[in-house]
Amino acid sequence: MDILFIIQxxxxxxxxxxxxxxxxxxxxxNMHFGYTGLLNFGQAGFLAIGAYSVAVPVISFGISLWxxxxxxxxxxxxxxxxxxxxxxxxxxxxxxxxTIAAAEIVRQIARSATxxxxxxxxxxxxxxxxxxxxxxxxxxxxLTTPILRFSGNDLWVVITxxxxxALITFIMWVMVNSPWGRVMRAIREDEDAVRSLGKxxxxxKMQSLIIGGVIGSIAGFVYALSRQSVQPDNYGTALTFFAYxxxxxxxxxxxxxxxxxxxxxxxxxxxxxxxLRAGVTSNIIPDWLIGVNQVGxxxxxLMGLGLMLLMIFRPQGIFGDKKELALDAKA
Amino acid sequence: MQKHNSGxxxxxxxxxTPGSSKPDPILIADKIARQFxxxxxVNVDHVEIQRGSITALIxxxxxxxxxxxxxxxxxxxxxxxxxxxxxxxxxxxPPHKVARLGMVRTFQLTKALYRLTVMENMxxxxxxxxxESVLRSAxxxxxxxxxxxxxxxxTAILKNFKLIxxxxxxxxxxxxGQRKLLEMARALMVEPExxxxxxxxxxxxxxxxxxxLEHIKxxxxxxxxxxxVEHDMDMVHEISDWVIVMAQGQIIAEGTPATVMGNSxxxxxxxxxxxxxxxxxxxx
Numbered sequence: 001m002d003i004l005f006i007i008q009x010x011x012x013x014x015x016x017x018x019x020x021x022x023x024x025x026x027x028x029x030n031m032h033f034g035y036t037g038l039l040n041f042g043q044a045g046f047l048a049i050g051a052y053s054v055a056v057p058v059i060s061f062g063i064s065l066w067x068x069x070x071x072x073x074x075x076x077x078x079x080x081x082x083x084x085x086x087x088x089x090x091x092x093x094x095x096x097x098x099t100i101a102a103a104e105i106v107r108q109i110a111r112s113a114t115x116x117x118x119x120x121x122x123x124x125x126x127x128x129x130x131x132x133x134x135x136x137x138x139x140x141x142x143l144t145t146p147i148l149r150f151s152g153n154d155l156w157v158v159i160t161x162x163x164x165x166a167l168i169t170f171i172m173w174v175m176v177n178s179p180w181g182r183v184m185r186a187i188r189e190d191e192d193a194v195r196s197l198g199k200x201x202x203x204x205k206m207q208s209l210i211i212g213g214v215i216g217s218i219a220g221f222v223y224a225l226s227r228q229s230v231q232p233d234n235y236g237t238a239l240t241f242f243a244y245x246x247x248x249x250x251x252x253x254x255x256x257x258x259x260x261x262x263x264x265x266x267x268x269x270x271x272x273x274x275x276l277r278a279g280v281t282s283n284i285i286p287d288w289l290i291g292v293n294q295v296g297x298x299x300x301x302l303m304g305l306g307l308m309l310l311m312i313f314r315p316q317g318i319f320g321d322k323k324e325l326a327l328d329a330k331a
Numbered sequence: 332m333q334k335h336n337s338g339x340x341x342x343x344x345x346x347x348t349p350g351s352s353k354p355d356p357i358l359i360a361d362k363i364a365r366q367f368x369x370x371x372x373v374n375v376d377h378v379e380i381q382r383g384s385i386t387a388l389i390x391x392x393x394x395x396x397x398x399x400x401x402x403x404x405x406x407x408x409x410x411x412x413x414x415x416x417x418x419x420x421x422x423x424x425p426p427h428k429v430a431r432l433g434m435v436r437t438f439q440l441t442k443a444l445y446r447l448t449v450m451e452n453m454x455x456x457x458x459x460x461x462x463e464s465v466l467r468s469a470x471x472x473x474x475x476x477x478x479x480x481x482x483x484x485x486t487a488i489l490k491n492f493k494l495i496x497x498x499x500x501x502x503x504x505x506x507x508g509q510r511k512l513l514e515m516a517r518a519l520m521v522e523p524e525x526x527x528x529x530x531x532x533x534x535x536x537x538x539x540x541x542x543x544l545e546h547i548k549x550x551x552x553x554x555x556x557x558x559x560v561e562h563d564m565d566m567v568h569e570i571s572d573w574v575i576v577m578a579q580g581q582i583i584a585e586g587t588p589a590t591v592m593g594n595s596x597x598x599x600x601x602x603x604x605x606x607x608x609x610x611x612x613x614x615x
Contacts, residue, residue, distance in 0.1 A: 171469055179460045179478065180468030186444045186455050192406065193442035193514075197456050197521055198430035199463070207465045324446055324501065 045103030050220020251317025347586030456520025
């Protein structure tokens, strides 16, 4: 068993591209769910819109990547308005239903045969649409150390990605600690009370939906850029629920929760997988118990077990306050 | 007892009949009807609330008092009718705009914002906060001085309501009575002209009750108008200048507490259901 290899793979995943994507997706959800109490089950839809918005304009229309980022942000605002206008006046559960359906609609449209020429159908889009971004990379040789290893492109995504995460987290931290953030948290507790104090709850919920959605679409940018491809089936409901897992792992309504949650999430997935794989190939784990082909499934089982234990023994997440969690908002 | 002071003088000269006109009404409602399916919950022909007075809205359970409150404050819309506050028609005005016009309500089931601290609950009430705009929120230097001023005001009110030691506790950690106090204190942060209290005494222990009563009287002394729904007759008797009685959605009587409680229609509507219990407890 090559312990150093396991450490290298695990640490690279903990700090890697996927952790950045999930951190950003969860920061958006934290705005929605953690601070405002909006049950958005369609975060994957925002990621898909972000991802397609950078790939399609560049590949199909020859537009500059930098303009495509702006298109992506514009599209995610549009999507948030589309979701919010009919549902935000209704009870919270309606938003949950509508968002989960809307995200699926986005995915089905993206993989439909009708729009195959633009969106690539079920094969998605592959191509060098991110060249403008990678041309700026000063670290083309990548990074290879005994404990950390990134390819040239990945290293550039990781560096810019974490800077972006830090920047967005800082802005979020300032905003949620402002009077504006106070109104958001109050809405999470009781909308009617906030209305009785003269605040336009609908407007605030819309702002929350848009801000969290834009951050979600930025996660989609990173997803698309890092792979130089967009696959529609990567943006299914599982993506949304993994993002929720990341958020709850860290602790909802805690500004650093998405970052730490995403790191722990990817640390666990890759660590469990690498240990199992090493165990199986070196015959420490006998073949009749786990075969090589089963490792992928079993890591998710163990991951699920770990999450259950966390929810039992630390339901408030890493950063959460157990006393605060015990205060039932409806009691 | 010197309860007929300032805003209460009107009671001596006003006609004690349902829908009577007041010398200086702050709130006027006309032909307000609200049906739920086949049930008419509220059917108020005409009512006026005198500015600067404490008016009680009483009536048996299911009389439509809370529904009427919801209609007046924009939380529900009537099937027909018009009403105005300070001369401004309120038809179709959403609740947050009603509050901004100066009519602020509390709720029968107290709505303290549980996972906000007591101080945060208070700060939320202040109007016109620069830091509540999404664009300005990210630049604390724009709103910091205003926030400090609001905090000072909140501290003064919390001291008055004896909640200052609790300012850093979550609102959920307060007792039921303290939550009622907090809700009322928070409403004052909006600087309302009229305060609508929906059962302010429900579930409050006698000691706190007395202090709540004092706070309500204080509001009148500051020139604010108070309209409250209440079941506690002692309280109604002690602080209200005027009493409006509702039964089955309609206003059946109006007048000073003494007259209204002697009104045979009121006794029938209000006490009929609990006739026996009331008689024995008064006879004892």
